[in-house]
Amino acid sequence: MKIPRSTLEQWQVLQAIVDCGGYAQAADALHRSQSSVSYMVARLQEQLGVELLEIDGRRARLTKNGEALLQRARRLLDDAFQLEEFARSLNDGWESELRFAVDSLFPSELLVRILREFEPLARHTLVNLAETILSESEDVLREKRADIVIANYVPAGFLGDALLDIEFVAVAHPDHPLHGLGRPLNEDDLNRHLHIVVRDAGVLNPRDYGWLNSTQRWTVTSPATRSEMVKAGLGYAWMATHKIAGELERGELKALPLRTGQKRKLTLSLIIANTERPGPAACQLVQIIRSVIACHCKDKGGGCPAI
Incomplete structure (x- = not known):
């Protein structure tokens, strides 16, 4: 040598x-x-x-x-x-790797702020970031594939703190036949048209989210693909309001005039996989997540606001 x-x-x-x-x-x-x-x-x-x-x-x-x-x-x-x-x-006990799983509904701008604040403190930590869809967050927790998780529900056996309420609206292209009815819509109206949903990526305990029960339903694996299909007029979908704010403003999508239940909410929670022995990097990341969300809530007027 x-x-x-x-x-x-x-x-x-x-x-x-x-x-x-x-x-x-x-x-x-x-x-x-x-x-x-x-x-x-x-x-x-x-x-x-x-x-x-x-x-x-x-x-x-x-x-x-x-x-x-x-x-x-x-x-x-x-x-x-x-x-x-x-x-x-x-x-000093600082982790060489930190696994962070985030629900795909979590606002991207908040995630970037969190990572930007964390980066100077964790120059020697490899961050493995995974985006999860629906019940996939439970899979990564039970299979011990994540240290910190932002999930759309807290599985049994874990503790979590509520972070944000995500608001959903039913939308379609402005020229979709549902808008052409010219009146408030009911469930029967929706069932007569194609509903485009994103597949639950979880396999251990897939959950029924209520609005996935449409008989006329197409399922895709990518939220981005679902968005393009809806904008093309192929069907309607329940989508997170903050994810389609630009499309709504530009008139590419339009909220459906439902008679009742025009908006739905889902709460995202912060879960520490190992609450007994979280490492220094995990503790720092949790602290930053809470700080960024607290600032966001303060800007929005307090509480745990819908996004």
């Missing part, structure tokens, strides 16, 4: 000479004698067989070869410092 001739310490000395402006300044910054600094650079050049520095007046200046080599060495030094920071974080 080959062992490098040069050391990180030698490259750090070279970097200090360049950044500080000379041998004496580098010696002061590194708390070394000037002779030891000079020796380490001379030894480095001898080992590499490449001239790294040249003296320009009283200032040491990199040669072209020195510039190219130091550029790569800086990355090595950064990697070494990050490796040491990673070791310290592991020693």
Whole structure:
């Protein structure tokens, strides 16, 4: 096995000479004698067989070869410092990986805010983010595939805190025949037309969400595909209001004038898979989730608002 001739310490000395402006300044910054600094650079050049520095007046200046080599060495030094920071974080009990499962109904803008705040605190943690659909969140909990879960219900045996109420409306293309009836719609009206739903991705305990009972029903696996189908006029669907706000505003979709039950709600909850021994990274993420949601609720006027 080959062992490098040069050391990180030698490259750090070279970097200090360049950044500080000379041998004496580098010696002061590194708390070394000037002779030891000079020796380490001379030894480095001898080992590499490449001239790294040249003296320009009283200032040491990199040669072209020195510039190219130091550029790569800086990355090595950064990697070494990050490796040491990673070791310290592991020693403190910080998780090397954090598995975060989020229901697909959770607002994307809030998820991005959460991750943006978490990222500087978890530079050495690999985050595995999974989006779940309907009862799939229970699967990841029971199969121990997630540490933190935002789910549309709390399965038996787990504890959760309510975060947000997601509001649903029944929508269709403005030219859909249901809108052409020109009157408030009842359940029989809906049953006469194609209902487009998203398949429950869970397999352990699929749930009946009530509005999936239409006899004329097409099922898709992607919420985005369902949205495109509804916008194309193929059928109607119950969709989260915040996910289609733009389509409603642009007139691509229109809420159906239901006689009763025009809106439905589903509560998203925060679940910690291992409440007895959550790691530091998990605790930080939970704290950030609660903080971001609290700020959102405050902006919306308090409580646990519907989105």
